[in-house]
Amino acid sequence: MSRSSSELKRISRDILNNRYSVPMAAFLTASLIPTLIEIPFSMTLGDYPGTPQLIISTIADILILLIAQMLDTGVMLVHMNMTRGQTYRIRDVFTPFRNGAERFFLAAVLFDVFLVIAGIPAIAGVLYFYKTGVSGLSGALLAAGSILGLIFTFYVLLTYRMVFFFLLDHPHLSVRDAFRTCRKFMRGRRRKLLYILFSFLGWGALAICSFGIAALWISPYMTQTLLTFYLDGTGELDQIPVRDYDQEARRFTGSIF
Numbered sequence: 563m564s565r566s567s568s569e570l571k572r573i574s575r576d577i578l579n580n581r582y583s584v585p586m587a588a589f590l591t592a593s594l595i596p597t598l599i600e601i602p603f604s605m606t607l608g609d610y611p612g613t614p615q616l617i618i619s620t621i622a623d624i625l626i627l628l629i630a631q632m633l634d635t636g637v638m639l640v641h642m643n644m645t646r647g648q649t650y651r652i653r654d655v656f657t658p659f660r661n662g663a664e665r666f667f668l669a670a671v672l673f674d675v676f677l678v679i680a681g682i683p684a685i686a687g688v689l690y691f692y693k694t695g696v697s698g699l700s701g702a703l704l705a706a707g708s709i710l711g712l713i714f715t716f717y718v719l720l721t722y723r724m725v726f727f728f729l730l731d732h733p734h735l736s737v738r739d740a741f742r743t744c745r746k747f748m749r750g751r752r753r754k755l756l757y758i759l760f761s762f763l764g765w766g767a768l769a770i771c772s773f774g775i776a777a778l779w780i781s782p783y784m785t786q787t788l789l790t791f792y793l794d795g796t797g798e799l800d801q802i803p804v805r806d807y808d809q810e811a812r813r814f815t816g817s818i819f
Contacts, residue, residue: 565794567757573799574786577645585782587652588640592633596626631670632658635726641782641789642730645802665729668737673725676718684711719759720752721745727792747795758787 565573578585603622606615636655643650658666687707691700725744728735735743748755762784769777793799 565799567754567761570758570790570794571761571787574783574790577790578782578786581644582779582782584650584652585637585640585644585786586778588637588655589781589785590778591652591655592630592637595633596630599626599629627674628667628670631673632663632666635666635730637785638726638789639730641786642727645786645789645793662729662733665737666726669725669729669740672737672741673722676722677715680714680718681711683707683714687711716756720755721748723755723788724748724792727789751795755791758791
């Protein structure tokens with residue numbers, strides 16, 4: 563059964579109802595750890611860092627990004643266990659580091675590499691603009707490169723956003739097969755995922771306006787919606803007891819009239 567985006571979001575809210583505490587704590591844990599690791603490197607840079615410091619800082623930032631992605635995968639696992647009625651704990655955030663760490667690490671690296679490749683047109687446009695200066699040609703190439711980079715980036719995000727769910731769900735699946743399976747899974751579903759992601763833009767603005775406090779509720783809601791989208795695509799959502807809002811609405815309407 564393929565549900566609408568609004569129905570997937572309503573189901574996600576229903577699953578989270580009265581169970582926000584652990585997903586919220588998991589999100590907070592996964593957010594704070596990379597930040598705490600980053601602080602020492604930021605403090606040692608100073609106002610005029612040398613080349614060695616910049617190189618070390620860049621390498622550290624890349625590694626911290628990969629760690630953050632693995633922690634985010636652990637947050638996904640918390641939501642998966644909760645949705646399936648299994649035991650879910652905050653420490654599940656660290657499971658990707660204990661079980662199959664090389665798979666999740668390699669998947670994060672490949673995902674980031676794909677994003678960098680997708681952004682090459684935009685990077686090339688910016689470099690050409692700064693090298694040649696302001697002109698009609700450089701401006702046009704900058705605009706074209708930016709648009710192409712944006713399109714390619716969205717394609718990568720929409721095509722491989724679910725790959726970590728597949729890795730969690732299938733421990734024996736290789737990283738290469740996970741990306742291939744994810745690409746096939748997303749055929750015909752990219753538009754719905756794009757709509758779901760865009761529907762959270764307003765919530766993202768609220769998180770910014772609240773200095774990040776609202777993110778404690780918004781991030782679990784978004785992660786749960788992505789998981790619900792994944793489970794709906796695999797057909798497992800039909801086996802999970804959730805409220806059928808359309809049926810309830812018809813029953814309520816029938817009781818009135």
